[in-house]
Structure formats: structure tokens, C-alpha cells
Amino acid sequence: MTRTLPWLMVFALSGSQAWAQDAAQGDACGGLRFVNGRVELGRKLEPKGPATEACLKHVAEALASRPAIRSVTVAARLPDAERLDGQGLAVAKAAADVLVSAGVARTRVSAVAPPAVPGEPGQLQLAYVERPAQPRVAQVRAASGDVSAGPGSDSLRPRGVGDSLYTGELFQTSKDASAELELADTSRVRVTADSLLRLGAIELGANSKRVVRLELMRGTVETVAAPGGEGSVFEVRTRGAVAGVRGTQFRVSAQEDGGSRLETLEGKVALGADLGEVEVAGGHGSRVLPGAAPEAPRPLLTAPLLNGPRGGSFTTPPKLEWFTVAGAKTYRVELGRTADFAASVRTYDAQGQAFTVPTDLTGKWFWRVLPVDADGFIGFPSKIFAFDLRP
Amino acid sequence: MWRGLAGVVGLALAGVTAVTGGAPGLFERALYDQAVSRLLPGVPRSADLVLVEVDDRALSALGERWPLSRATWARAFRAMAAQRPAAVAVDVVFDQPGSRDALELGEDVLGALRDSGLADQPAGAALVADLEARLHAQDGDARLAESLAENGTVILGAAALTEDVSMMPPLVDGALGSPLPLPVDSLRLQALEVAGSIAPLRMAAQGSGTLNMLVDSDGVIRRYPYVVGVDGHVWPSLALATALRLMPEQFESLLRRATVDDGAPLMRLPAPDWLPRVSLADVLQADPRSVGLDLALRGKTLFVGVTATGLHGQSTLPGQVAVPGVEIHAFALDNLRAERLMRSSGLVALAGLLETAVVVLLFGWRCRRARTLRAVALTALGFGVLHVGLVGWLAADFGWVLPLIPACVGLGLMLLVDSAARTEELGRQRGALRRLFVRYPQAAPVPPGESR
Numbered sequence: 001m002t003r004t005l006p007w008l009m010v011f012a013l014s015g016s017q018a019w020a021q022d023a024a025q026g027d028a029c030g031g032l033r034f035v036n037g038r039v040e041l042g043r044k045l046e047p048k049g050p051a052t053e054a055c056l057k058h059v060a061e062a063l064a065s066r067p068a069i070r071s072v073t074v075a076a077r078l079p080d081a082e083r084l085d086g087q088g089l090a091v092a093k094a095a096a097d098v099l100v101s102a103g104v105a106r107t108r109v110s111a112v113a114p115p116a117v118p119g120e121p122g123q124l125q126l127a128y129v130e131r132p133a134q135p136r137v138a139q140v141r142a143a144s145g146d147v148s149a150g151p152g153s154d155s156l157r158p159r160g161v162g163d164s165l166y167t168g169e170l171f172q173t174s175k176d177a178s179a180e181l182e183l184a185d186t187s188r189v190r191v192t193a194d195s196l197l198r199l200g201a202i203e204l205g206a207n208s209k210r211v212v213r214l215e216l217m218r219g220t221v222e223t224v225a226a227p228g229g230e231g232s233v234f235e236v237r238t239r240g241a242v243a244g245v246r247g248t249q250f251r252v253s254a255q256e257d258g259g260s261r262l263e264t265l266e267g268k269v270a271l272g273a274d275l276g277e278v279e280v281a282g283g284h285g286s287r288v289l290p291g292a293a294p295e296a297p298r299p300l301l302t303a304p305l306l307n308g309p310r311g312g313s314f315t316t317p318p319k320l321e322w323f324t325v326a327g328a329k330t331y332r333v334e335l336g337r338t339a340d341f342a343a344s345v346r347t348y349d350a351q352g353q354a355f356t357v358p359t360d361l362t363g364k365w366f367w368r369v370l371p372v373d374a375d376g377f378i379g380f381p382s383k384i385f386a387f388d389l390r391p
Numbered sequence: 392m393w394r395g396l397a398g399v400v401g402l403a404l405a406g407v408t409a410v411t412g413g414a415p416g417l418f419e420r421a422l423y424d425q426a427v428s429r430l431l432p433g434v435p436r437s438a439d440l441v442l443v444e445v446d447d448r449a450l451s452a453l454g455e456r457w458p459l460s461r462a463t464w465a466r467a468f469r470a471m472a473a474q475r476p477a478a479v480a481v482d483v484v485f486d487q488p489g490s491r492d493a494l495e496l497g498e499d500v501l502g503a504l505r506d507s508g509l510a511d512q513p514a515g516a517a518l519v520a521d522l523e524a525r526l527h528a529q530d531g532d533a534r535l536a537e538s539l540a541e542n543g544t545v546i547l548g549a550a551a552l553t554e555d556v557s558m559m560p561p562l563v564d565g566a567l568g569s570p571l572p573l574p575v576d577s578l579r580l581q582a583l584e585v586a587g588s589i590a591p592l593r594m595a596a597q598g599s600g601t602l603n604m605l606v607d608s609d610g611v612i613r614r615y616p617y618v619v620g621v622d623g624h625v626w627p628s629l630a631l632a633t634a635l636r637l638m639p640e641q642f643e644s645l646l647r648r649a650t651v652d653d654g655a656p657l658m659r660l661p662a663p664d665w666l667p668r669v670s671l672a673d674v675l676q677a678d679p680r681s682v683g684l685d686l687a688l689r690g691k692t693l694f695v696g697v698t699a700t701g702l703h704g705q706s707t708l709p710g711q712v713a714v715p716g717v718e719i720h721a722f723a724l725d726n727l728r729a730e731r732l733m734r735s736s737g738l739v740a741l742a743g744l745l746e747t748a749v750v751v752l753l754f755g756w757r758c759r760r761a762r763t764l765r766a767v768a769l770t771a772l773g774f775g776v777l778h779v780g781l782v783g784w785l786a787a788d789f790g791w792v793l794p795l796i797p798a799c800v801g802l803g804l805m806l807l808v809d810s811a812a813r814t815e816e817l818g819r820q821r822g823a824l825r826r827l828f829v830r831y832p833q834a835a836p837v838p839p840g841e842s843r
Contacts, residue, residue, distance in 0.1 A: 036566045037590020070491060073536050073591035107498055107526040110533030112540035112595045118639075127590035129488045129532055 028054035032062055034069070034162030039126035047076055047091045047122045053098050059126060060102030065158045069128045071108045072099065078122035080115065088113030095124050136164035137202040138171075138181045141188065145177025153196075171197045173219065178345065185212060186226040187234070192347075195219020200237075213237065222251075251378060261287040263300055263378055285377045301325050301371040301379025307353075313388040317357040320367055322382065324353055328371035331355075332378065335365045339384055357389065364388045393808045394758060398751035401801015405747035408794040412579070413652070413735030414743060419796040420609060427660060428710025431787055434661040434731060440721050441691045442668045443471065444698040452672035457702050461489040461531025465538040467671055467695075472542035473679045474688035480633040480724075482602060482696030482717035484548045485588040486559045489531040497526045532591060539595040546632045547592060549599040551582035551619040559586035566590075567599045570624035573646060578625065579655040580605060580616035585626055600632030604706060604719065605655050611707050615658050615723040617649035630723035637692060638728065648727055657733035657792055660708060661722045666694075694721040735792040743793035750778050751801040758805065764813050771806045775799055 028051070031042025039059060046052050063069055076092035092111035100106045116122060130136075140147070140163045148156035149163070149171045156172055165171060165181065173179055173195050181189045184202050191197055200213035212234045214221070223236065238260060251263040262271040263285040270279050271286055275293035280286045284297035307321035320333060333355045336345040348355060349372075357365070366386045371379040408416035415423035445459065453463060464485075471479055501522055509515035528534070539545045549567055550559055561584035575581075580603060587599050605614045617631045627635065631649050635642060669687050677684045696717025706716045726732055735743075754774050761767045778798045785791040 036562050038566070038594070070488075070495075071530065071533060071591075073533065073594065075540065075594050105498060105501075106523055107494065107501070107530070110527075110530065110536060110591075112537050112591075114540035114595050115543045115597070125594055127594040129589055129591060131488075131491075 028058040032058065032160060034062070034066065034128065034160060036162070037127050037129065039072070039128060040162070041126075044121075045124040047078060047082075047124055048094070052095070052124065056095055056098040056124075057102045060099045060104050062160065063099070063128070064103050066163060067157070068130045068164060070131050071110065072104065072126060072128045074099065074109065074111045075125040075127070076111070076113045076122070077116040077120075077125060078113065082122055083113055083115070086113075092124070130164060136184065137167050137199055138165040138183045138189075139163065140165070141180045141182040143177070143179040145193070146174040147177050147179045147191075148172050148174075165199055167199060167201060169199050170217075171199065183212060183226075187212065188224045189214065190222040190345075192220035192222065195221060197221055255376075258290040259288055261285065261375075261377060264297075265300070265380060287375065287377075298377070300377060301327050301373055303380035304328075304331065304369045304371055304382045306369065306382050306385055308385070309387050310385045311387065313390050315389075315391055317359050317361070317389060318387050319354055319356045320369075320387075321354045322369050325371040325379065327373050328379070329374045330372045332370040332372055333367065334370070334381075335361060335367045337363075337365065339366045339386075341366070341368070357387070359391075362389050362391060393812070394755060394805050397804035397808045398755055398801050400804055401751050401797045401799075402744070402748055404797035404800055405744045405794050408797060409736075409740035409744050413737075413740040414792045414794040415613070415735075416794055416796060419794065420607065420611070420613075422795060423613075423792070424611065424709035426783070426786070427657075428708075430783065431659065434659050434665060434722055434725055434729075436662060436665045437721075437725050439477070439691050440666060440725060441687060441693050442666045442698075442715075442718060442721060443467075443671055443674055443688075443693050443695045444668055444715070444717075445671050445696065445702075447699045449671040449675075450699050452676060457697060457699065458483075461485070461535045462529070463675075465531065465534040466675060468535070468538040468542050468545060470674045470679065471688065471693060471695075472538070472544075474685060476544060476688055476691055476693045478597075478633050478636050479542060479545045479693045479695060480600070480629050480720060481545060481547050482629065482694065482720060484550055484559070484586065484602065485535070485592050486550075486586055488589055489535075491530075494526055494529060497522060497529070501526070532589065536591040536595040539592060543597065544636070545596045546629060546636060547588045547596045547599045548602045548629055549585055549587035549626070551580065551601045551603045551621060551626070552584045552586055553580075553582045553603070561586050566593070567626055568593075571618060571627055571646060573618060573625040573650060573654075575620035575623055575625050577653050578616075578618055578620040578650075579614065579653045580619040582619055582621045585619075585621045597636055598627075598632045600627050600629035602629055602716070602720070604716070606706075611709055612719065613657055613709055614652070614655040615719065615726075616655040617723070617727065618654040620654075628723070629720045630727055633692065633720075633724055634727050645727065648730055648732060651732045652734040652736050652739075656726075656790075657735060658708075658719075658723065659726055659731045659733060659790075660710070661718075661725075666718055666721055668698075671695075692724070694718070696720075731790065733786065733790040733792050739791045739793065742791065743797075746778070746781065746793055747798040747801065750774055750798040751805065754802055754805055758809050764810055767809050767813075768806060771802045775802055778802075 029041040029043070029045070033040040041055065045055055063072060074092050074095045076088050076095065078088045078091065082088065089111060092113050096109045096111040099109050140159055140161050143159070143161050147159050149159045149165055149169050150156040151169055153170060156170065171181065171191060173191050173193055175194045177193055179191045181191065183189065189197070196218040198215040198217060200215055202212050211232070214235070215237045221236070251265065255261065260271065262269060262280050264280045264282050266282045268279050268281050270277055271288060271294050273288040273294055278286055278294035278297065280297045283300055285300050286295050286297045288294045302325055304322040304325050307323060309318050309320070322331070331350045333348045333350050334341060334345055335357070346361070364386060366384050368384045369382045373379070404416070408414055445457070450457065453459070455463060468479070501519060504510045504515060504519055510519045552559060552561055567585060567587055585601065587593055593599060601619050603616055603619060604612045605616050606612055615628070615630065617628050618625050619628065631645065634645050638645065667687065673684065694717050696715055698715040698717070706719055707713050708719070754771060757770045758767055761770060779795065782793045782795050785793055
């Protein structure tokens with residue numbers, strides 16, 4: 001069985017993209033995620049109180065926007081002393097009533113009062129069941145800003161972390177939003193701001209054989225594909241080209257004029273168009289202009305060497321510096337909350353060899369730099385450094 | 392030299408057994424099965440473990456086919472809760488939501504009633520209330536979650552997914568609760584992902600435990616995996632999760648025992664019919680105040696599973712035809728809490744290797760001193776008996792399973808080589824004597840009166 005290496009694909013139709021902050025941070029629950037049947041809240045939910053009611057109403061709103069969720073269970077986990085004589089169940093039912101009053105159908109809400117974990121204070125927990133009508137092909141792993149999905153462009157509904165996506169659905173991010181999807185084969189797709197992606201066929205077979213077809217209709221996606229077995233297909237289609245994975249690490253960009261650009265970081269990738277196909281080996285790039293055949297491969301720019309800062313805390317926005325890469329016209333500076341740059345990533349274009357961090361980026365950030373040549377080919381990424389801004 | 396090579400063969404077999412997970416090795420499984428099922432004392436009958444079985448009678452009485460409806464399960468757990476068991480371990484994974492077609496239809500009707508304005512009229516409002524109550528009662532998943540929470544002692548089944556493509560939807564990390572603080576790399580059972588019951592049921596239950604067994608290539612289950620490693624985390628089996636629920640004060644001790652033999656020790660087998668059985672039909676149909684049911688279930692640890700004919704609940708144990716899978720979890724729990732665990736890897740495997748080496752070396756040394764083939768054979772027999780006795784004693788009294796066959800093979804081969812060498816030597820001596828007599832023939836006696 002042939003196993004492919006993980007690979008990276010980037011479609012960059014837009015230039016600088018700013019990843020919005022997590023919209024859930026400001027809600028009444030301190031964050032809200034629908035993960036694997038559990039409603040995960042940003043903080044522990046007290047059994048009673050105004051804050052609990054506000055959070056439950058927020059959950060009810062989120063449930064209303066998720067038609068795939070068909071029932072929800074509220075559990076009141078209270079210490080034994082507080083569960084006596086049905087008090088625990090009464091607390092759970094009161095919470096369920098809040099959901100019902102906020103618009104969730106009564107027939108879809110149930111309440112239970114299981115014993116609490118010894119030593120832990122009482123709290124409310126929520127779990128849900130989704131419709132099993134069709135298997136999900138993807139799940140929202142991370143999201144910030146307004147993201148929505150639906151079977152058609154006129155039926156898009158808000159989505160959040162943990163939500164399931166199904167074959168044929170459109171997934172859209174607003175201008176200041178971003179999201180990361182985990183496909184059924186564990187591949188990951190990062191959808192940047194102002195993008196529209198249709199989830200095509202995603203089939204999993206025996207011996208890790210998989211078929212994944214995505215259609216990028218607008219914007220930018222960045223994908224890390226999982227290893228696939230022999231005979232696997234992983235394609236991302238745009239208006240003008242199809243990029244098919246043949247086992248490697250690479251990036252592809254689809255441009256607004258219909259052209260496509262491929263940068264192979266490792267291994268070999270096929271870039272196909274109507275007038276021909278070219279295989280691009282590691283460390284090289286190629287592009288397809290509208291109505292033309294793929295160009296001959298060209299070497300990619302090397303990774304920039306970072307000058308600093310390598311770490312540490314700063315009271316004022318630090319200046320990120322790196323050394324010149326021959327052939328680079330601009331540089332792409334990426335700042336992420338996590339070292340894998342999965343979500344909450346901010347991207348900036350820099351002309352020189354330095355970039356001053358915006359003042360609103362407080363807290364810990366990881367940063368890296370990618371060189372961009374005159375034709376927009378993105379080179380290898382630099383090492384990842386971090387800084388902590390505490391004004 | 393050939394005798395030494397014969398001994399090395401036995402030693403090599405012991406080495407292969409040690410590095411492939413310990414005894415019983417590939418060629419001694421049948422012997423091990425017979426020994427462990429017929430010679431070792433069985434696990435004594437347990438007084439506080441009970442099997443609540445979904446048997447043929449239960450299916451017939453309920454008028455249902457497997458799998459049972461969620462509403463029936465809800466009734467069953469309520470009925471068990473009424474007897475106040477110490478714990479209820481369930482050999483079932485509720486990994487899919489129950490059917491909701493009727494509920495969807497009912498909700499559509501409710502919506503239509505409200506949209507039409509009929510719900511605002513007294514008769515319509517009563518109809519809506521009645522319909523809501525019926526739909527509430529028909530929601531099997533919700534009712535099952537309620538009954539699990541009311542019971543408060545239920546440990547649900549889960550499945551470690553060991554195939555590349557599984558039939559169950561996997562859960563994300565942490566979905567089974569908190570992983571156990573154990574090293575994961577050395578565990579015998581490693582899985583890609585773990586699957587469990589749907590989230591509301593997991594939330595309402597007291598925990599989950601994996602139902603996986605370690606099945607050898609001959610289809611026999613000799614080891615029980617108390618812990619399974621999944622992507623850097625360690626999750627408990629149903630037996631271990633139940634034991635932790637029953638004896639939280641022995642948390643450290645139970646974890647130490649569960650990691651014996653890389654987390655999957657060899658099992659001591661139970662005596663026939665060691666586990667008392669109660670049909671689910673009796674649990675559901677008997678009067679909750681029944682004294683018999685109270686005596687059978689109150690304060691006991693209940694293992695719930697299917698034993699009905701043809702429902703794939705059977706597992707083959709050494710020397711036995713088949714037992715319901717749920718029974719294996721029950722006596723795995725019994726073995727764990729009584730520390731009746733048999734080990735064969737690690738230090739025990741090293742001890743087996745050393746014991747084989749000692750047997751082979753001592754026999755080789757005795758071979759050189761023995762004057763006759765008969766003495767060599769008797770020595771081999773003596774060492775063989777001593778070896779078998781030592782292996783049996785260590786297994787019966789200490790639960791150490793040492794390889795039996797390698798030393799016997801070494802002894803047998805060395806005996807053969809020694810026999811062949813002695814026969815060859817004897818032949819050579821006879822040949823020498825014959826040549827001696829041919830060279831110096833004795834004159835035949837001449838009878839008196841005859842001349843030469």
C-alpha cells in the first residue's frame with residue numbers, strides 16, 4: 001500500500017487577509033462549541049442564576065441555527081446533598097425550560113440529573129444528538145468571525161466550532177472571518193476570509209483509499225491533507241485548473257483572472273489545464289495563465305532567515321525583522337495564536353525586511369515570514385518565532 | 392558441538408517467545424489451553440457479580456428483535472436501579488441515535504396545529520399537550536439518558552477502533568472522559584480512535600469502558616486488555632472502569648494491576664456457571680418488590696449483555712467452546728480485584744529464558760558425565776519433569792507463565808544428538824574391534840588326529 005506524505009495546499013485569491021478574533025469570546029457563555037455531541041462552553045455553567053439563563057438563551061439561539069441538531073439534553077451535575085428529593089432534576093428541568101422559552105421545541109429538550117464528580121462543584125452540562133440522515137464529510141474545527149454553510153447560496157446559516165458539514169454544502173466566510181475544517185479523512189482545510197467553498201464528494205474506502213473533491217468558488221483555502229492509500233484522489237478545483245495530489249507537500253494558488261499557480265515544497269505534483277499538464281518537482285513552481293498551457297517549472301524562493309524577536313515579552317509592539325531573500329519582491333507575515341497557525345491567524349504584506357506589530361495584537365503570538373516573488377509565487381516559510389505583547 | 396547447537400535451538404525458541412510477547416508461544420498454545428482450563432484451579436464463584444442477560448426468553452417476552460429499542464433499555468435500567476445495584480456494566484455501545492421518524496412526524500403535526508391556530512382553542516390546546524406528552528414518552532434516547540442518570544451507576548461500553556476504516560463514528564479526544572494517567576507506548580492494545588455511545592448517554596452515565604478483546608490468531612481469547620492506548624491517551628476497559636467505580640479508593644492499586652503484562656495479562660478461567668444469571672425478562676416483568684429479584688440484584692455488580700442465540704455475543708476461551716462476551720468482562724473484573732492476574736512478559740519472560748538456559752546447560756553438563764545412553768535418557772526425563780513441575784508451580788501459585796516447550800525441545804534435541812553420538816561412537820568402536828580381529832585372526836582349534 002502506498003501512503004502519501006502530508007501536504008499543504010494554498011489557494012490565494014486575495015492578498016492580505018486578517019483573521020478575525022473569535023466571535024464566541026464575547027458571548028454569554030464565554031465561548032460555545034458543538035463538539036462530538038457535547039456543547040462545550042467557555043466556562044462552567046452554574047446550576048442557576050442570571051448568567052446561566054443568559055448563556056442558555058445564547059445556546060438556544062445557536063441551536064436554532066443548527067437544524068441538523070434534533071435534540072438536546074441538559075444535565076444538572078450536583079453534589080449528592082443538592083440532589084435529594086428530586087432537586088437535581090428540578091434544576092435540570094428549569095434549565096430546559098429556559099431553552100424552551102428561548103425557542104427550542106419542548107419535544108427536543110430533555111433533562112437529567114446524574115451524580116456529580118466527587119469534589120467538583122455543581123454545574124450544568126449539555127449534549128445533543130444530530131440527525132443521522134447522511135454522514136458528515138467535514139466538521140468545523142476552528143472558527144472566528146461569521147461563518148455559514150448550507151445547501152445553496154440562498155440558504156446559508158451561521159455555523160460554529162463542532163458543526164458538521166455534508167456533501168454538496170457550501171461553506172462561506174465573511175470578510176473578517178476564518179475557519180478550519182476537518183474532513184472525514186482527517187485532512188484539514190483552512191478557509192480564509194471572504195471565501196466560498198463547496199464540499200464535493202468525500203468518500204472513504206478500504207486500505208485508506210479516499211476520494212476528496214473540493215471546489216473553491218471564491219477566496220482562499222489552505223489545506224493539510226492526510227495520507228491516502230493507493231488509488232486515492234484528492235483534488236481541488238477552481239475555474240481554470242485542477243490540482244491533484246500525488247503524494248507530497250505543496251501549495252496552489254488560484255487567481256481572480258482564472259489563472260492558477262502551483263508551488264511544490266516536497267515531492268511531485270501535477271498541475272493540469274485544458275492545454276496540457278506539467279509535473280512540478282519539489283522546490284519548484286509553475287502557473288497556468290488563462291487559455292494557456294502550464295509554464296515550465298521555476299525554482300521557489302528560499303525560506304527567510306528571521307532576525308528577531310525570537311521570543312520574550314514586550315510592553316510596546318515589537319518590530320519583526322528578517323534578512324533579505326534574493327528574488328523576493330514582498331514578504332507575507334503571518335501571526336497566529338497557535339504554532340500550527342490553524343485559526344485566528346492574521347496575515348500582512350510587508351515590502352521591506354521589517355514589520356511592526358499592530359498595537360491591538362496583545363498577548364502571545366507566533367510569527368513566520370514567507371517570501372513572495374514578482375509573479376506572486378510564495379516561497380518556503382521561515383522558522384516560527386513568538387512574542388508576547390503586554391502593554 | 393551438535394549437542395550445543397541442539398541446546399541453542401531450545402534457547403532460541405525461548406528467546407523468540409520472550410520477544411513476541413511472552414508465553415504461551417505459538418507452538419504451546421494448545422498445551423497452555425489444556426493446562427489452564429483443566430489443571431489450574433478455576434476462579435471461585437463470585438457472590439456479588441450477576442449477569443443480566445438479554446437471552447432468547449427476554450426477546451420472546453419483550454416481543455422485540457435485537458437491538459432492543461431505547462425505550463426498552465430505559466425501562467430495563469429503571470428496573471435495575473430500583474434494586475439499587477452497586478454498579479451496572481453494559482456490554483453494549485449505543486453509538487447511533489434511536490429512530491425518530493415518528494417523532495419527526497409528530498413534531499410536524501404539532502407545528503401544523505400551532506400554525507393553523509387550532510392550538511389556541513381549548514380542544515386544540517389539549518390535543519397539543521397530549522401530543523407533546525406522547526412524543527416525550529416516545530423519545531427513546533432522552534428516556535434512556537434519564538434512566539441512566541437516575542441509575543447513577545451505569546458504565547457504558549465503548550470500542551477502540553483498530554481498523555483503518557471502522558464502522559463506528561470515532562469520538563474526539565476526551566469524549567470518553569478523562570484518560571488514565573498511564574504510559575501508553577508499551578500497551579499491547581493500541582487503537583487509532585475510540586468510539587462510544589451518543590453524547591447524551593455518555594453524559595448521563597457514570598463512565599465508559601472499552602469492550603475490545605485480544606483475539607489470538609487461532610481465534611482464542613487468552614488475554615484481557617484492561618487498558619487501551621489511543622493516540623497518546625489511555626482509556627479503561629469495561630472491567631477496569633467498573634472496578635474504578637466500585638473501588639475509587641484503590642485507584643492507584645487498580646491501575647498498577649491493570650498494567651500488568653503490558654496492560655493485557657493472561658486470564659484465569661472461571662469454573663463452569665460461575666456467574667449467576669438473571670434474564671432481562673425477569674428484571675422487567677417481576678414485581679419491583681420481589682424478594683427474589685432483590686436478593687439477586689441488590690448491592691451486586693450487574694453485567695448487562697446479550698446471550699441470545701446467534702447474536703454474536705460468544706467468545707472462545709482456552710479449552711472452552713464459547714462464552715458470552717459479557718462474561719469475560721465480568722471475570723476480568725473479578726481477576727483484577729482479586730489480583731488473580733497471570734503474567735508472561737517482561738521479567739517473567741526473562742525468567743523463562745534463564746530457566747530454559749539453566750535446564751539446557753545442566754543437562755548438557757550431565758550428558759558429558761553420563762556413561763550410558765540410558766543414564767542420559769533418565770537425566771533428560773528428570774530435567775523434563777523438573778521443568779514441567781516448575782512451570783506448573785509458578786503458574787498455579789504465582790501466576791507466572793513461563794515457556795514450556797522450548798526447554799523440552801532443547802532437551803529432546805540434545806538427547807537425540809547425544810544418542811546419535813553415542814551410537815556412532817559405539818559403531819566406531821565395533822568397527823575398530825572388527826578390524827582388529829581381522830588383522831589378528833585366531834587359529835581354529837584342530838581336532839586331534841588331523842594334520843594341517
